[in-house]
Amino acid sequence: MAAQRNSSDRSALVQLCLFLCMPWQAEARQIRYSVPEELEKGSFVGSISKDLGLEPRELAERGVRIVSRGRTQLFALNPRSGSLVTAGRIDREELCAQSARCLVSFNILVEDRVKLFGVEIEITDINDNAPKFQAENLDVKINENVAPGTRFPLPEAVDPDVGVNSLQSYQLSSNKHFSLAVQSRVNGVKYPELVLEHALDREEEAMHHLVLTAVDGGDPLRSGTVLISVTVFDANDNAPVFSLSEYRVSVPENLPVGAQLLTVTATDRDEGANGEVTYSFRKLPDTQLLKFQLNKNTGEIKLSENLDYEETGFYEIEIQAEDGGAYLATAKVLITVEDVNDNSPEVTITSLFSPLMEDSPLGTVIALLNVHDLDSGQNGQVTCSILGNLPFKLEKSIDSYYRLVTHKVLDREQVSSYNITVRATDGGSPPLSTETHFTLQVADINDNPPTFSHISYFTYIPENNPRGASIFSMTALDPDSEENARIIYSLAEDTIQGAPLSSYVSINPDTGVLYALRSFDFEQFHDLQMQVTATDSGDPPLSSNVSLNIFVLDQNDNAPEILYPTHPTDGSTGVELAPRSAEPGYLVTKVVAVDRDSGQNAWLSYRLLKASEPGLFAVGLHTGEVRTARVLLDRDALKQSLVVAVQDHGQPPLSATVTLTVAVADSIPDVLADLGSLEVPHASDASGLTLYLVVAVAAVSCVFLAFVIVLLALKLRRWHTSSLLQASGRRLAGVPTSHFVGVDGVRAFLQTYSHEVSLTADSRGSHVIFPQPNYADTLVSQESCEKKDPQSLLDDSKFPIEDTPLVKPRPTRTGVSPRPRDPAPADPKMAMKPAPGPTTSLTQRCCKP
Numbered sequence: 001m002a003a004q005r006n007s008s009d010r011s012a013l014v015q016l017c018l019f020l021c022m023p024w025q026a027e028a029r030q031i032r033y034s035v036p037e038e039l040e041k042g043s044f045v046g047s048i049s050k051d052l053g054l055e056p057r058e059l060a061e062r063g064v065r066i067v068s069r070g071r072t073q074l075f076a077l078n079p080r081s082g083s084l085v086t087a088g089r090i091d092r093e094e095l096c097a098q099s100a101r102c103l104v105s106f107n108i109l110v111e112d113r114v115k116l117f118g119v120e121i122e123i124t125d126i127n128d129n130a131p132k133f134q135a136e137n138l139d140v141k142i143n144e145n146v147a148p149g150t151r152f153p154l155p156e157a158v159d160p161d162v163g164v165n166s167l168q169s170y171q172l173s174s175n176k177h178f179s180l181a182v183q184s185r186v187n188g189v190k191y192p193e194l195v196l197e198h199a200l201d202r203e204e205e206a207m208h209h210l211v212l213t214a215v216d217g218g219d220p221l222r223s224g225t226v227l228i229s230v231t232v233f234d235a236n237d238n239a240p241v242f243s244l245s246e247y248r249v250s251v252p253e254n255l256p257v258g259a260q261l262l263t264v265t266a267t268d269r270d271e272g273a274n275g276e277v278t279y280s281f282r283k284l285p286d287t288q289l290l291k292f293q294l295n296k297n298t299g300e301i302k303l304s305e306n307l308d309y310e311e312t313g314f315y316e317i318e319i320q321a322e323d324g325g326a327y328l329a330t331a332k333v334l335i336t337v338e339d340v341n342d343n344s345p346e347v348t349i350t351s352l353f354s355p356l357m358e359d360s361p362l363g364t365v366i367a368l369l370n371v372h373d374l375d376s377g378q379n380g381q382v383t384c385s386i387l388g389n390l391p392f393k394l395e396k397s398i399d400s401y402y403r404l405v406t407h408k409v410l411d412r413e414q415v416s417s418y419n420i421t422v423r424a425t426d427g428g429s430p431p432l433s434t435e436t437h438f439t440l441q442v443a444d445i446n447d448n449p450p451t452f453s454h455i456s457y458f459t460y461i462p463e464n465n466p467r468g469a470s471i472f473s474m475t476a477l478d479p480d481s482e483e484n485a486r487i488i489y490s491l492a493e494d495t496i497q498g499a500p501l502s503s504y505v506s507i508n509p510d511t512g513v514l515y516a517l518r519s520f521d522f523e524q525f526h527d528l529q530m531q532v533t534a535t536d537s538g539d540p541p542l543s544s545n546v547s548l549n550i551f552v553l554d555q556n557d558n559a560p561e562i563l564y565p566t567h568p569t570d571g572s573t574g575v576e577l578a579p580r581s582a583e584p585g586y587l588v589t590k591v592v593a594v595d596r597d598s599g600q601n602a603w604l605s606y607r608l609l610k611a612s613e614p615g616l617f618a619v620g621l622h623t624g625e626v627r628t629a630r631v632l633l634d635r636d637a638l639k640q641s642l643v644v645a646v647q648d649h650g651q652p653p654l655s656a657t658v659t660l661t662v663a664v665a666d667s668i669p670d671v672l673a674d675l676g677s678l679e680v681p682h683a684s685d686a687s688g689l690t691l692y693l694v695v696a697v698a699a700v701s702c703v704f705l706a707f708v709i710v711l712l713a714l715k716l717r718r719w720h721t722s723s724l725l726q727a728s729g730r731r732l733a734g735v736p737t738s739h740f741v742g743v744d745g746v747r748a749f750l751q752t753y754s755h756e757v758s759l760t761a762d763s764r765g766s767h768v769i770f771p772q773p774n775y776a777d778t779l780v781s782q783e784s785c786e787k788k789d790p791q792s793l794l795d796d797s798k799f800p801i802e803d804t805p806l807v808k809p810r811p812t813r814t815g816v817s818p819r820p821r822d823p824a825p826a827d828p829k830m831a832m833k834p835a836p837g838p839t840t841s842l843t844q845r846c847c848k849p
Contacts, residue, residue: 030117030118030119030120031046031048031051031108031117031118031119031120032119032120032121032122033045033046033084033119033120033121033122034121034122034124035086035090035121035122035123035124036123036124036125036126037090037091037092037093037123037124037125037126037128038089038090038091038126038128039086039089039090040086040089041085041086041087041088041089042078042085042086043085043086044083044084044085045075045083045084045085045086045121046083046084047082047083047084048064048077048082048083048084048108048119049082049083050082052064052108052110052117054082055082056079056080056081056082057079057082059077059079059082060079061112062110062111062112062113063109063110063111063112064077064108064109064110064111065077065108065109065111066106066107066108066109067106067107067108067109067116067350067370068106068107073087073088074086074087074088074090074104075087075104075106075121077108084119090123092123092124092125093129093160093161095123096123097160098160098162099162100162100163101122102122102123102124102125103120103121103122103123104120104121104122104123105118105119105120105121106119107119107399107401109350109351109368111351114351114365114368114403116397116398116399116401118398118399125161125162125163125165126161126165126218127161127165127216127218127219127220127222128161129159129160129161129165129222130159130216130222130223130224131157131158131159131167131214131215131216131222131223131224132157132158132159132214132224133155133156133157133158133212133214133224133225133226134155134158134283135155135226136226136227137226137227137228137229138154138155138212138226138227138228138229139228139229139231140152140154140194140228140229140230140231140326141230141231141233141326142196142200142230142231142232142233142326143232143233143235143326143327144199144200144201144202144232144233144235145235146196146199146200146326147196147199148196148197148198148199149195149196149197150195150196151181151193151194151195151196152193152194152195152196152328153191153193153194153282153328153330154191154192154193154194154212154226154228155226155282155283156189156190156191156192156214156283157170157214157224157226159214159216159222161216161218164216164217164218165216165217165218166216166217167190167214167215167216168190168215168216168217169182169190169214169215170182170190170192170212170213170214170215171212171213171215172192172194172210172211172212172213173210173211173212173213175208175210176197176198177196177197177198177200177208178194178195178196178197178208178210178230179195179197180192180193180194180195180212181193181195192212194210194228194230200232201232202232202233205232206231206232207229207230207231207232208229208230208232209227209228209229209230210227210228210230211225211226211227211228212225212226212228213225231326233326238268238269238270238274238275238323238327239268239323239327239328239329240266240267240268240277240321240322240323240327240328240329241266241267241268241329242264242265242266242319242321242329242330242331243264243265243266243267244264244331245331245332246331246332246333246334247262247264247319247331247332247333247334248333248334248336249261249262249333249334249335249336250335250336250337250338251303251307251335251336251337251338252337252338252340253306253307253308253309253337253338253339253340253342254306254307254340254342255303255307256303257303257304257305257306258302258303258304259302259303260300260301260302260303261292261301261302261303261335262301262333263298263299263300263301264279264299264301264319264321264331264333265299266279266299266321266329266331268323268327270323270324272324273324274323274324274327275323275324276323276324277321277322277323278296278297278321278322279294279295279296279297279298279299279319279320279321280294280296280319280320280322281294281317281318281319281320282318282319282320282330283318284317284318288315288317290304290305291303291304291305291307291315292304292315292317294319299319299321301317301333307337308337309337309338309339309340309375309376310343310374310375310376312337313336313337313339314334314335314336314337315333315334315335315337316332316333316334316335317332317333317334317335318330318331318332318333319331319332319333339375339376339377339379340375340379341375341379341426341428341429341430341431341432342375342432343373343374343375343379343432344373344424344426344432344433344434345371345372345373345382345424345425345426345432345433345434346371346372346373346374346424346434347369347370347371347384347422347424347434347436348369348370348371348372349367349368349369349436349438350367350368350369350370350401351367351368352366352367352438352440353365353366353367354366354439354440354441355440355441355442355443356406356410356440356441356442356443357442357443357445358410358411358412358442358443358444358445358447359410359445359447360406360410361406362405362406362407362408362409363405363406364405364406365403365404365405366392366404366405366406366440367403367404367420367438367440368397368401368402368403368404369384369394369401369402369403369404369422369436370400370401370402371384371400371401371402371424372400373424373426375426375428378426378427378428379426379427379428380426380427381426381427382400382424382425382426382427383424383425383427384402384422384423384424384425385422385423385425386404386420386421386422386423387421387422387423387435388421390418390420391406391407391408391409391410392404392405392406392407392418392420393405393407394422404420404422410442412442412443412444412445412480412481413447413448413479413480415442416441416442416444416481417439417440417441417442418439418440418442419437419439420437420438420439420440421435421436421437422435422436423435424436444480444481444482444484445480445484445538446480446484446536446538446539446540446541446542447480448478448479448480448484448542449478449536449542449543449544450476450477450478450487450534450535450536450542450543450544451476451477451478451544452474452475452476452477452534452544452546453475453477454546455546455547456546456547456548456549457472457474457546457547457548457549458548458549458550458551459471459472459548459549459550459551460550460551460552460553461516461520461550461551461552461553462552462553462555463519463520463521463522463523463552463553463554463555463557464519464520464521464555464557465516465519465520466516466519467516467517467518467519468515468516468517469515469516470513470514470515471505471514471515471516471550472513472514472548472550473511473512473513473514474489474507474512474513474514474532474534474546474548475512476489476512476534476544476546478536480536480538483536483537483538484536484537484538485536486536486537487512487534487535487536487537488509488510488534488535488536488537489507489508489509489510489511489512489532489533489534490507490509490532490533490535491505491506491507491530491531491532491533492530492531492532492533492545494529494530494531496525496528497524497525501528501530502517503517503518504516504517504518504520504528505517505528505530505550507532512532512534514548514550520552521552522552522553522554522555522597522598523558523596523597525552526551526552527549527550527551527552528549528550528552529547529548529549529550530547530548530550531545531546531547531548532545532546532547532548533545534546554597554598554599554601555597555601555650556597556601556648556650556651556652556653556654557597558595558596558597558601558654559595559648559654559655559656560593560594560595560604560646560647560648560654560655560656561593561594561595561596561656562591562592562593562646562656562658563592563593563594564590564591564592565589565591565658565660575661575662575663576588576589576626576660576661576662576663577662577663577665578628578632578640578662578663578664578665579632579664579665579666580632580634580636580664580665580666581632581666582628582631582632583628583631584627584628584629584630584631585627585628586627586628587625587626587627588617588626588627588628588662589625589626589660589662590623590624590625590626591606591619591624591625591626591644591646591658591660592624593606593624593646593656595648597648597650600649600650601648601649601650602648603648603649604622604624604646604647604648604649605621605622605646605647605648605649606619606620606621606622606623606624606644606645606646607619607621607644607645607647608642608643608644608645609643609644609645609657610641610642610643611640611641611642611643612637612639612640612641612642613636613637613640615629615630616628616629616630616632616636616640617629617640617642617662619642619644624644624646626642626644626660626662632664636664637664638663638664638665639661639662639663639664640661640662640663640664641659641660641661641662642659642660642661642662643657643658643659643660644657644658644659644660645657646658
């Protein structure tokens with residue numbers, strides 16, 4: 001029944017305390033509660049959501065949590081009810097020992113607003129501890145001659161409770177010799193003393209048994225007892241006496257183990273065994289008993305364990321001196337521990353917000369730090385700083401909290417992460433410091449476009465390249481990361497010679513490698529110009545452009561083309577005229593060729609590949625001019641066949657050939673006469689010629705004779721020239737017509753021979769020019785030859801033979817060297833000799849069917 005009543009009373013006390021638990025009004029952001037000790041786990045302490053101005057469901061949403069530096073979490077948040085509850089059993093005596101008021105402080109962090117609220121909870125005491133003596137039995141020795149009124153110290157009981165629940169009184173069992181006196185020390189602690197009321201008589205009673213009871217004031221009352229055995233000794237009338245009633249000493253906390261603290265001294269005026277004094281600790285908790293050691297014979301007190309000011313800064317020890325008889329004496333030893341700067345500051349990272357966007361505004365909170373130093377006074381004053389030149393700064397928050405905020409603009413492309421070191425330094429001498437390291441990652445935003453290493457690019461590709469060949473590789477760099485740095489390459493839309501650029505080249509969007517989609521031809525175009533765009537994959541995407549020129553390199557893929565002399569459509573070979581009186585070096589004709597390639601591939605060289613009369617003619621290596629190499633002899637054949645090769649300088653070289661026929665004679669009639677005489681033995685070969693060819697040759701001969709007669713009539717003043725022409729006419733008239741039928745050489749004279757004579761006013765000689773022959777007017781029909789008015793052939797507009805120089809414009813073409821003029825001959829008559837090629841001064845047409 002008593003136990004049940006005690007349980008109900010305790011429950012009523014708990015309910016009363018809970019009813020009285022109201023949040024205390026304090027300074028801003030400070031919440032106070034009161035709760036009794038020994039509550040069950042999960043017991044209600046206070047409505048924290050209400051005091052924070054939040055709904056219960058907002059506790060989890062806002063990241064509300066308890067921030068405590070205690071080794072054990074005493075309280076917890078109930079997110080469902082929004083209340084503060086106990087996290088386990090709370091023992092006030094374990095937390096605060098004998099302190100009159102037991103306060104537990106911690107902070108509550110609202111993480112989304114980075115705000116701290118201080119919470120202070122008072123743990124109230126309940127009567128859960130009974131007074132307890134250090135020993136269950138106590139032996140007291142008293143000399144029989146002790147006078148009444150003598151006091152004997154008794155051990156005091158210890159009750160960890162405080163207030164009314166602590167030790168209140170002592171009671172001694174009834175007897176006729178002793179009474180009990182209760183004394184109080186300066187600190188209010190009560191201790192008992194045994195008072196001798198009546199003189200003792202050992203012979204009457206040698207042993208007395210007493211019971212000492214200690215009682216507290218709780219409800220229900222709790223008590224503790226000790227059995228006292230009083231032994232009556234024979235007479236010993238002097239008690240030990242200490243030299244001081246209190247011994248005081250101050251020692252630093254870093255005093256080494258084994259160091260002597262002090263020595264207590266007590267004397268006894270008795271002699272012998274009654275005068276021998278021994279020392280002992282009279283009252284010392286077990287925790288302190290291990291820290292100090294006392295020499296029972298000398299009274300020397302030494303340190304047996306290290307002191308720690310942060311654990312206990314003051315010790316009160318009671319020393320007892322006992323002689324050989326029954327007398328005791330006590331003295332106090334007060335040990336003050338002085339703080340030494342032996343604890344480095346502690347830095348705790350409460351919150352860290354990483355990664356942080358590089359465009360975060362100034363003042364953005366990065367981390368919340370708690371700084372603490374176990375030392376006191378100046379040794380516990382801590383200052384914090386950031387090492388290095390970093391774009392951050394520390395701001396003091398409430399209590400011992402600091403906020404780390406941005407101080408400058410961040411740029412991930414310059415620094416992608418920061419190794420932050422926070423140094424906390426106390427104010428001791430020498431000062432102690434602690435460094436805390438943590439890493440802050442900077443998150444990327446798409447603030448950099450891709451960039452090329454050059455403003456523009458150019459590359460070369462040989463023509464006739466294979467399709468799909470790699471041309472060039474372009475790389476753009478983006479200092480951003482991940483998707484913001486993933487680059488896509490593309491070509492700007494454009495056209496080349498009417499076709500889209502995409503039909504010529506393509507680019508790999510991932511690697512930037514350019515590929516040819518067709519084979520390029522240098523003769524079609526020499527270069528391609530395009531614009532390459534590099535775009536990143538950010539949101540929004542950024543891009544940059546660069547120009548690229550692709551130059552097509554020429555390859556030797558075109559053979560030389562011979563422009564002069566050209567071959568008629570019937571396959572016959574052109575005939576050039578060389579007079580028998582020509583000196584060595586006489587320009588007979590010139591081979592003109594071009595090459596569609598360029599550079600070295602278009603450099604042409606000429607050489608005589610084959611000749612019917614070796615050594616008679618030579619070809620200019622670079623000019624293509626065909627000249628006589630020696631004086632023409634009578635034994636030299638009238639018809640000379642030359643094969644001229646034209647070759648470029650490509651690798652490998654390409655070439656073309658042309659066959660030239662050179663007639664060796666001083667004039668056309670001579671050529672005809674010589675050909676007739678040479679071809680008579682072969683008249684049998686002409687049996688295959690048609691009648692049409694015979695008529696054509698006869699018509700040509702008639703026209704030629706008529707032309708000579710008209711020319712002689714008009715140019716009588718040039719009698720010497722007319723004489724030569726008249727003589728030639730008589731020789732030609734004497735040749736039978738049959739001599740010209742079936743002769744192979746006749747075909748050579750079906751071409752037009754034009755001789756252009758140009759005399760400059762300031763020159764002493766004449767220059768003979770050999771332009772390209774005009775084959776358009778080479779062949780005419782027989783009817784045109786027969787119906788032609790002979791008088792029209794004498795028109796001065798068609799045959800301007802004057803002293804005024806007549807110069808015909810010469811066409812020019814790339815790759816064709818202009819034909820050099822022959823040196824002026826010494827004899828003016830030689831300047832007037834006809835030369836092969838078209839002219840505007842003298843024309844002879846021969847027609848064939």
